[in-house]
Amino acid sequence: QQQVKQSPQSLIVQKGGISIINCAYENTAFDYFPWYQQFPGKGPALLIAIRPDVSEKKEGRFTISFNKSAKQFSLHIMDSQPGDSATYFCAASMDTDKLIFGTGTRLQVFP
Amino acid sequence: DTAVSQTPKYLVTQMGNDKSIKCEQNLGHDTMYWYKQDSKKFLKIMFSYNNKELIINETVPNRFSPKSPDKAHLNLHINSLELGDSAVYFCASSRWTGENEQFFGPGTRLTVL
Numbered sequence: 198q199q200q201v202k203q204s205p206q207s208l209i210v211q212k213g214g215i216s217i218i219n220c221a222y223e224n225t226a227f228d229y230f231p232w233y234q235q236f237p238g239k240g241p242a243l244l245i246a247i248r249p250d251v252s253e254k255k256e257g258r259f260t261i262s263f264n265k266s267a268k269q270f271s272l273h274i275m276d277s278q279p280g281d282s283a284t285y286f287c288a289a290s291m292d293t294d295k296l297i298f299g300t301g302t303r304l305q306v307f308p
Numbered sequence: 309d310t311a312v313s314q315t316p317k318y319l320v321t322q323m324g325n326d327k328s329i330k331c332e333q334n335l336g337h338d339t340m341y342w343y344k345q346d347s348k349k350f351l352k353i354m355f356s357y358n359n360k361e362l363i364i365n366e367t368v369p370n371r372f373s374p375k376s377p378d379k380a381h382l383n384l385h386i387n388s389l390e391l392g393d394s395a396v397y398f399c400a401s402s403r404w405t406g407e408n409e410q411f412f413g414p415g416t417r418l419t420v421l
Binding site for chain 2: 229231235238239240241242243246284286290295296298300301303
């Protein structure tokens, strides 16, 4: 119930392509769904987040799509760049509770 | 002007030793956390403190003891280190419990030999 399942484990995309990472959850009480980006040797940093009252949120080249009925959400990176190469984590939480992280997706963008 | 800092960055030690990792945040946040990231990059919360009070204590062996001398500092002391403790430990902070954006430190890579 507390798990967040993330796929794929790794993703290789050409520069300019679209990167898509998917997450699924079971607990319908989750009400906050962030995506964190982690570069090698660094701590994770918040990239974009969504709450379940909207189905999509866009910030620059990054978009979260949220499907409440399917209990799924995804990160889309448009016009992927080599500088986007990093590990991406989805997460979920309930109000004041802890963040439950997905297992991570290692994205490599080749020029 | 680092927001969340940790020391040391790397820690190599023998099994059975006791070690501490220090964390400081200068963001004025009320809540601080410790996470463990294993070799497969899985991130799991260990503890959270709000204004020096323990809020979350996951099923972590009691060899791990967090200490918060004030709300800007959260240290992690580990007794009797085991091989399985090898991981990267991240400190994080947020404005308050429930303010979900968490700011992470750079991590401490602990290697137990």
